[in-house]
Amino acid sequence: MTHADPPPRSFGQALIEAFGLRKSYGENEVLRGIDLQIRQGEVVALLGPSGSGKSTLLRCINHLEGLDGGAVLVGGTAIGYSERGDELVERRVAQQRVDAGVGMVFQQFNLFHHLTARENVAAPLRWVHGWSREDADARADELLAQVGMAHRADALPRHMSGGQQQRVGIARALASNPKVLLLDEPTSALDPELVAEVLGVIQNLARQGGLTMIIATHQLRFAREVADRVVFMAGGVVVEQGTAEQVIGDPQVEATRRFVRAMDSAEV
Ligand SMILES: Nc1ncnc2c1ncn2[C@@H]1O[C@H](COP(=O)(O)OP(=O)(O)OP(=O)(O)O)[C@@H](O)[C@H]1O
Numbered sequence: 001m002t003h004a005d006p007p008p009r010s011f012g013q014a015l016i017e018a019f020g021l022r023k024s025y026g027e028n029e030v031l032r033g034i035d036l037q038i039r040q041g042e043v044v045a046l047l048g049p050s051g052s053g054k055s056t057l058l059r060c061i062n063h064l065e066g067l068d069g070g071a072v073l074v075g076g077t078a079i080g081y082s083e084r085g086d087e088l089v090e091r092r093v094a095q096q097r098v099d100a101g102v103g104m105v106f107q108q109f110n111l112f113h114h115l116t117a118r119e120n121v122a123a124p125l126r127w128v129h130g131w132s133r134e135d136a137d138a139r140a141d142e143l144l145a146q147v148g149m150a151h152r153a154d155a156l157p158r159h160m161s162g163g164q165q166q167r168v169g170i171a172r173a174l175a176s177n178p179k180v181l182l183l184d185e186p187t188s189a190l191d192p193e194l195v196a197e198v199l200g201v202i203q204n205l206a207r208q209g210g211l212t213m214i215i216a217t218h219q220l221r222f223a224r225e226v227a228d229r230v231v232f233m234a235g236g237v238v239v240e241q242g243t244a245e246q247v248i249g250d251p252q253v254e255a256t257r258r259f260v261r262a263m264d265s266a267e268v
Pocket of ligand 1: 049050052055056
């Protein structure tokens, strides 16, 4: 270790545990038995070719999808799942997600189009936590400042760049003070010149420590700089995992080698 290296980070106990996780869409078996344990405070980059099941895994961890086999526990608890359409059940599941401490950032931002940035961030505090408008707005302003969006608090999504919308998406995911933040390819819908501002916000969150994060991404450089652990998926299973140095720097499996070569040449 040189004097420039940060001190090694230490982690708490397992916060997210997946056992034999299976998920199919019709005949398409997308997750074929995922076993994964993620410790409190870990920042994990989830890599893998397109279609390998990264988004599906995150959605299963957050129980936005029902499981076909196995189990996912967050903080030792299994979150329920509701078919869309039953508002009461959906509200209960949303509450369970909040109780379990899971927040999610989506590829397509998923902001409410008719609400301002402040209202988007305040919404979960008012609707799920029952905060007053005044308190929720004050907290929303703090969170918007944290992602460098204080100056756009009154703007509607359609008047923001994609990078700005995603930063609001991150602030909204943080509003419930989650223990776990799941980020589903948070920069893949962005124009290339907007990627860095969003990665910068995520990097700051990761460096602050304390928050357990799983980021599905194709950004190898980002994974190298930010992730404590890289998990590489292919064909619906975890084929390799370890530090970025191990998995990206010295991949042991042909699927990983092929992916790293392709991504490395795309990044230069
Ligand atoms: N709601 C759905 N209905 C049917 N098939 C789906 C659904 N969601 C995902 N799939 C299929 O599951 C497979 C895995 O998709 P998933 O989005 O999890 O992969 P990914 O690794 O995140 O890919 P990418 O990097 O392109 O986002 C793909 O074949 C996809 O077509």
